[in-house]
Amino acid sequence: VKHSSEGTVPWPAEDAERYRAEGYWEDRPLGAWVHEAAQRFPDRTAVVDGADGTRMSYAELVDRADAAAERLLGLGLRRDDRVLVVLPNGWQFVVLTLACFRAGIIPVMALPAHRRYELRFLGNLAEARAIVAADEIKGFDYQELADELRPEVPTLEWTLVSGVPREGNVGLEELLRPGEDPAGARARLDAAAPAGTDPALFLLSGGTTGLPKLITRTHNDYAYNIRACSAVAGLTEDSVYLVSMPVSHNFPLACPGVLGALFLGARVVTLPSPNPARAFPVIAQEAVTITAVVPAVAQKWIEHQEEHRTDQLGTLQVLQVGGSRMPDELARRVRPVLGCTLQQVFGMAEGLINMTRLDDPEEVVCTTQGRPVSPADEIRIVDALLEDLPDGTPGAILTRGPYTPRGYYAAPEANAKSFEEGGWYASGDIVERRPDGNLIVQGRDKDMINRGGEKVSAEEIESLVYQIPGLSIVAAVSMPDPVLGEKVCLYAQMAGEDPLTLEQVQEHLKKAGVAAYKIPEKVVVVDEIPTTKVGKIDKKALRADIAQRMSLQA
Ligand code: J2J
Structure with missing residues (x-):
């Protein structure tokens, strides 16, 4: 497989220079950030898998990831190859993703909910050479699915399987085991590390056109996305981040998410579902301080807590809620019922992330979706003729900035629709900007x-x-x-x-x-x-x- 580099739309040189000069882009691959945390806190717990009980220190995490990176390359995968990731939440996702970053292999962040139709399309678009999945989830056989996909996605050569691999498939746990020579592996991978401007991963677009789209996120832009979100979410090395929504979504992955925690030396706790009867005891056991959910889950958590009056949420400081519009009435119940600070998040896998601030007045937190996490985020609210509208008047939001790519992967038609002159991304959301800068999502004009x-x-x-x-x-x-x-x-x-x-x-x-x-x-x-x-x-x-x-x- 030879990948076409024209698939990814780069930032214009003058913007890239500015992002570097102003310190947003550090030309440092994602894996290096986690290695730095591991160097500072080798013995701290990096990952706790709430489903199978696996606990992993930072030293073990980076050792496993580096060993796995070399094994992936040993299989025959090469730098810039794409791997279709269909894993549920768990330690395997974390180690594999980090291994890919270290090797310069690009994970395509699909969902366990995806089936043949989606995976065939994504596999072909990304020219994926491997697929990584669980053996089965709730009776659904992913190895059978992979077998069906193999002839339909001709680039696929390997099926990596978590659990019990069948003949011909590669066992994921075996692949992710620690190595014999961590220092050597580290040095070798460092020497061949991807550049900051290289693609780090492919995220899936929410989809407004008929076909799904892939979003190339580079090491530089994603690292900054993560750091900017960490700062606004108050993440520190002492945070404990719970991921219970599908981790391949941008929100729990990087806003600040799992990667934000791993950049800082904080702890990640994984759960395969946000069911409160399961999640609340884990929050108590692991002293979780922050997590991210969609409004539907926030509502379930509030109802569960109102019914059971548990004492399990004592350590929870911040509940991030985003992905769809949170009704104001629901937002108002978060602090009184759950006893934590609500942070509304209006984000998109295409880049721009808005958040309410932890010290915002309750009125802002409960009635707005916040403001950009970076001073370098540019926003315009425009009418149908792309004329700027005054604050207080709802219009279409346009954005660009250091972590908002200027185009989809290999999708010139979608780019013509979704990106305006000057590189502005039109998300299709109808937004009102208040005079204080906070945004209110009023609706959308996308199908x-x-x-x-x-x-x-x-x-x-x-x-x-x-x-x-x-x-x-x-x-x-x-x-x-x-x-x-x-x-x-x-x-x-x-x-x-x-x-x-x-x-x-x-x-x-x-x-x-x-x-x-x-x-x-x-x-x-x-x-x-x-x-x-x-x-x-x-x-x-x-x-x-x-x-x-x-x-x-x-
Ligand atoms: C209304 N609509 C919202 C909100 C997203 C953080 C948070 C969410 C996403 C995400 C994300 C909304 N109120 N608070 O990637 O990092 C809708 C908008 C937006 C689209 C993006 C993150 N938060 N939305 O949801 O790429 O319509 O990202 O354009 O999946 O979700 O969807 P997606």
């Missing part, structure tokens, strides 16, 4: 459904549903949900007499290998899908229609 923080592209679902015969027009829209905020609803206009059923749609998408969170949970067949004056599907009318139908039902 995406935000299901409890998991993003679903309407266009992607529609194009898959069109494969079902008998359809004239389909439209995927969000429907309100009291817990998740939004769920996927499908409107259909039939060509003939036969109606479309929910079961039919669900079965079709499941067979197509689509992740469960994207599958519509309601189907509404109508005589005629409404259109706007210019002849586009009127999704606003459909969203209003489903909201009304549901309120009538309730």
Whole structure:
């Protein structure tokens, strides 16, 4: 495999120079930051796996990561090769990711929820040479999935498996074992370390167009993302960070997340799910000080605590909440019920992260989504003609800065849509900026459904549903949900007499290998899908229609 370097859009030279001169970019690979922490605190606990009880010191973490980096290279992987990562939360994810950073191998951060459809696409787009997955999760066999993918993703040569590998697959725990010569491995990897401007990882975009997109994050920009978020989240070497949301998401990975903790010599605790009955005792046992969740989980935690009045949250200082809009009323219950400081986070895998500050007045914390974490983040709020709007007037947000890349990976069409002249990224969010600089997310003008923080592209679902015969027009829209905020609803206009059923749609998408969170949970067949004056599907009318139908039902 020879990778095309034109896939990644670099920052213009003059911006790069400024980011260096002003100290945002340090030209130091991600692995070096963790090694530095390990040098300062070799005996401190770096990682605790709350599921299998594994505990790992910093010395052991970097030893395992370096040994694994050399073993990955020994297999035949090379620097700049891409590896499709489909691992659940656990120590293996942490060590493997660090090993990739050390070797200059690029992890593609997929989700365990992804299935054949997503992984085939991502594997081919990234030209992945290996896939790393668990043997099975809740009865789902990932080795079988990998076997199905191998012929569909011709670049794939290795399947790495956590748990019990089948014949021909590589055992991940074996690969991640400590090495014989940590100092030697370290020196060899340091000597061949990736440059700051090299790609470090691929994140998945929330998706507004029909196809998923990859976001190249470089060592320089991601290291700064991590450090800026750590500072604003008050992370120190004494912090204990719990990750219970899928760790391959940017938020729990790097805002400040697992990597923020590992940069500082703090402790990471992993759990495969945020279920409060499981997470709360772990928070107490491990003295967790900070964690990140989506609003739907924050709500579950608040309800659990109100019901059980546990004494398990005594050490928790900061609850970061982001990924979808947190209702103000929910935000107001965090401190009284959970006894910790709420930090709202409005972020995106494409870069820009906004946070409320830990010492902000309660009014700011509960009614805004905060402000940029970096003084170098540039923001504009604009109208449809890209004219700047005054504070207090909602408009489309545009942004650029030292950790917001200037384009998607190998996606010129998506780039033309999402990046404006001058390199501004248009996230598709409708935002109001208050005079104090804090942002309020008022809505969005992108065709995406935000299901409890998991993003679903309407266009992607529609194009898959069109494969079902008998359809004239389909439209995927969000429907309100009291817990998740939004769920996927499908409107259909039939060509003939036969109606479309929910079961039919669900079965079709499941067979197509689509992740469960994207599958519509309601189907509404109508005589005629409404259109706007210019002849586009009127999704606003459909969203209003489903909201009304549901309120009538309730
Ligand atoms: C409303 N919408 C929000 C919020 C994200 C930190 C936090 C979140 C993400 C993330 C992330 C929102 N209120 N507080 O990467 O590092 C919606 C917006 C945004 C999109 C990005 C991080 N926080 N959103 O959610 O790449 O629509 O990143 O453009 O998955 O989520 O989605 P994603």
